[in-house]
Amino acid sequence: MLAWDLLLTDARVATMRNAAPDYGVVDGTGTIAVKDGKIAWIGAASELPAGKALEQRSLDGRWITPALIDCHTHLVFAGDRAEEFERRLLGASYEDIAKSGGGIMSTVRATRTASAAELLAAALPRINALASEGVATVEIKSGYGLDVATEIKMLEVARQLGKESNVNIRTTLLAAHTVPPEFENDADAYIGLICDDLLPQVVAGQLADAVDAYCESIAFDASQVARLFQKATELGLPVKLHADQLSDGGGAELAARFNALSADHLEYSSLAGIEAMAGSGAVAVLLPGAFLTLGETRLPPVAKLRAAGVPIAIASDCNPGTSPICSLRTAMMLACRLFRLTPEECLAGATREAARALGLADDRGTLEIGKRADLAIWEIGHPRELAYWTGTPQLAELIADGHTGRS
Ligand code: NIG
Ligand code: FE
Numbered sequence: 001m002l003a004w005d006l007l008l009t010d011a012r013v014a015t016m017r018n019a020a021p022d023y024g025v026v027d028g029t030g031t032i033a034v035k036d037g038k039i040a041w042i043g044a045a046s047e048l049p050a051g052k053a054l055e056q057r058s059l060d061g062r063w064i065t066p067a068l069i070d071c072h073t074h075l076v077f078a079g080d081r082a083e084e085f086e087r088r089l090l091g092a093s094y095e096d097i098a099k100s101g102g103g104i105m106s107t108v109r110a111t112r113t114a115s116a117a118e119l120l121a122a123a124l125p126r127i128n129a130l131a132s133e134g135v136a137t138v139e140i141k142s143g144y145g146l147d148v149a150t151e152i153k154m155l156e157v158a159r160q161l162g163k164e165s166n167v168n169i170r171t172t173l174l175a176a177h178t179v180p181p182e183f184e185n186d187a188d189a190y191i192g193l194i195c196d197d198l199l200p201q202v203v204a205g206q207l208a209d210a211v212d213a214y215c216e217s218i219a220f221d222a223s224q225v226a227r228l229f230q231k232a233t234e235l236g237l238p239v240k241l242h243a244d245q246l247s248d249g250g251g252a253e254l255a256a257r258f259n260a261l262s263a264d265h266l267e268y269s270s271l272a273g274i275e276a277m278a279g280s281g282a283v284a285v286l287l288p289g290a291f292l293t294l295g296e297t298r299l300p301p302v303a304k305l306r307a308a309g310v311p312i313a314i315a316s317d318c319n320p321g322t323s324p325i326c327s328l329r330t331a332m333m334l335a336c337r338l339f340r341l342t343p344e345e346c347l348a349g350a351t352r353e354a355a356r357a358l359g360l361a362d363d364r365g366t367l368e369i370g371k372r373a374d375l376a377i378w379e380i381g382h383p384r385e386l387a388y389w390t391g392t393p394q395l396a397e398l399i400a401d402g403h404t405g406r407s
Contacts, residue, residue: 002051037402067136067374069354072315079110111144134376143174176213256280288334289323314349343387
């Protein structure tokens with residue numbers, strides 16, 4: 001007889017398994033057994049093998065989906081950019097504000113001054129807000145330090161957030177976010193600092209799970225990013241890229257060339273770039289919060305991504321400048337309304353494909369035997385509601401790594 005830690009019965013289960021139709025819904029009365037933080041069994045109650053569980057609970061017809069995954073955030077930062085938000089509403093552009101020393105740099109100044117404890121205290125409610133809507137994995141980027149000490153401080157705070165919450169944190173080094181004033185007119189020298197000084201320290205301290213860069217006219221060009229990606233690859237870290245957000249800088253092609261886990265934004269990507277991504281297996285991470293907040297009009301090439309078979313993920317991009325939206329559910333709804341993704345594509349984009357964008361597809365993102373028991377239990381009539389309502393308390397319970405988080 002099998003022995004489980006937890007047995008959830010009388011559920012409706014959307015597995016979101018690859019290529020499974022209709023949200024991968026389990027026929028019949030869904031049952032999930034958990035053992036050692038993993039899914040030990042999943043299927044219809046009628047097929048459940050004989051077993052005993054330490055705890056057994058009926059879910060009374062509630063839905064279970066994979067816990068959500070926010071695969072692109074910048075949620076460790078100090079200060080805010082509400083004043084810049086007002087200026088942009090009065091007509092200033094994101095690029096103009098950046099060029100005059102505002103934008104990312106104004107968050108850099110605040111973040112450099114803040115202590116690790118202050119950054120942690122500011123970020124914890126953001127993590128808890130995501131968890132309260134069913135998110136069990138969050139990727140957090142550095143990139144508001146732009147010097148060795150502050151980039152490391154940000155990554156350490158991000159790691160600490162994982163210890164102080166029920167959320168699994170994946171960290172990404174985004175030191176190549178913009179050129180800091182110390183290196184004005186010498187972006188190459190700053191890339192040199194990242195490659196020769198910062199990256200080796202980050203690797204030695206196991207502080208980052210990936211390396212990201214902002215490939216854009218107001219940040220770094222393709223050859224500078226390529227130099228950084230070369231070094232990251234040599235040091236064994238996977239890469240991802242803020243690509244083609246405001247112009248076509250060949251970001252999608254560059255990401256594909258370095259076998260990036262993902263290329264993110266992509267509003268201006270060319271067909272050649274999309275085809276290159278399809279060839280390399282990179283995930284397209286779409287960020288409707290930034291699109292909305294920047295008042296963009298150029299839509300990401302969703303139809304071409306679909307036609308090429310590029311997996312599409314959705315993320316909040318939570319940050320104080322371009323996406324002051326600490327809600328993955330809101331990003332899912334916006335992806336439906338702004339980008340015309342279907343609710344099923346959005347849920348896949350916030351589970352299965354988000355896991356893929358973090359290199360975690362074998363471990364989570366769908367409900368399958370052997371994967372992490374990261375389960376969201378919902379008071380909903382159908383999973384399509386997850387990309388429809390926002391701000392509603394539909395999460396009944398979040399089980400992360402097999403733990404209910406209930407006291
Ligand atoms: O994902 N595009 C660059 N990076 C962020 C914005 C960061 C900021 O403005 O503070 C983004 O949009
Ligand atoms: Fe971003």
